[in-house]
Amino acid sequence: MHKLVLIRHGQSQWNLENRFTGWADVDLTEQGIAEAREAGRLLTEAGFRFDLAHTSVLKRAVRTLWHVQDAMDQMWLPVHTDWRLNERHYGALTGLNKAETAARYGDEQVHIWRRSYDTPPPAMEPQDNTFAADPRYADLDPSLVPLTECLKDTVARVLPYWHETLAPTVKAGRSVVVAAHGNSMRALVKYLDGISDDDIAGVNIPNGVPLVYEFDADMKPITHYYLGDAEALKAKMQAVANQGKAKG
Numbered sequence: 496m497h498k499l500v501l502i503r504h505g506q507s508q509w510n511l512e513n514r515f516t517g518w519a520d521v522d523l524t525e526q527g528i529a530e531a532r533e534a535g536r537l538l539t540e541a542g543f544r545f546d547l548a549h550t551s552v553l554k555r556a557v558r559t560l561w562h563v564q565d566a567m568d569q570m571w572l573p574v575h576t577d578w579r580l581n582e583r584h585y586g587a588l589t590g591l592n593k594a595e596t597a598a599r600y601g602d603e604q605v606h607i608w609r610r611s612y613d614t615p616p617p618a619m620e621p622q623d624n625t626f627a628a629d630p631r632y633a634d635l636d637p638s639l640v641p642l643t644e645c646l647k648d649t650v651a652r653v654l655p656y657w658h659e660t661l662a663p664t665v666k667a668g669r670s671v672v673v674a675a676h677g678n679s680m681r682a683l684v685k686y687l688d689g690i691s692d693d694d695i696a697g698v699n700i701p702n703g704v705p706l707v708y709e710f711d712a713d714m715k716p717i718t719h720y721y722l723g724d725a726e727a728l729k730a731k732m733q734a735v736a737n738q739g740k741a742k743g
């Protein structure tokens with residue numbers, strides 16, 4: 496049986512401020528660091544040892560991985576960073592407060608922008624899309640740097656990384672951990688579990704909790720489960736779901 500561990504980064508500064516983040520390179524809060532270290536502790540307690548790690552090119556995921564590695568005393572792991580594991584690009588919503596956006600446009604509209612499978616948020620103006628000139632995306636044809644993404648677009652760039660890189664490595668018997676983002680993980684989970692375009696709207700990934708997938712010899716998923724306290728997990732998932740609601 497093969498296993499793969501996925502971890503969404505710990506709480507970021509913009510998670511704390513409830514702002515749409517996407518490709519903005521925001522760091523972890525103290526709570527986010529504590530969540531990452533707790534994830535490492537839980538993985539050690541459950542007997543995990545990794546051979547290699549993958550993460551995005553965004554510091555909240557990279558730093559989460561560092562803390563997981565440090566807590567597991569596995570700082571030596573080879574680490575592969577790739578933009579395909581980035582958070583979904585949030586277009587013109589990037590940086591806006593989610594509750595204020597819901598107060599302005601309505602909870603339903605914000606839910607569509609956050610969770611519909613194929614309706615992207617409004618696009619960023621090309622002159623605002625500073626990512627196009629960022630050296631970390633130099634290997635990417637600038638015309639391919641998105642101005643916005645719906646989950647379907649994120650699936651389209653995450654799946655090649657799954658098929659070409661992650662799945663063959665796990666199938667070859669290596670123990671792999673991936674530190675990624677709420678929506679890049681939702682993209683992968685949708686594929687792995689065959690979740691419908693409608694049902695994926697109800698899936699929310701908590702910050703900093705290891706999600707373990709088990710696969711058969713052909714890399715068909717057998718089961719998946721989060722490590723840690725079940726009640727705390729439920730509360731964390733609900734908190735993510737509620738972020739897009741207008742308050743009061």
Ligand SMILES: O=C(O)[C@@H](CO)OP(=O)(O)O
Nearest residue numbers: 514515516517582609677
């Ligand atoms: O803002 C974002 O980039 C993501 C993850 O934090 O948010 P949401 O859960 O609203 O898709």
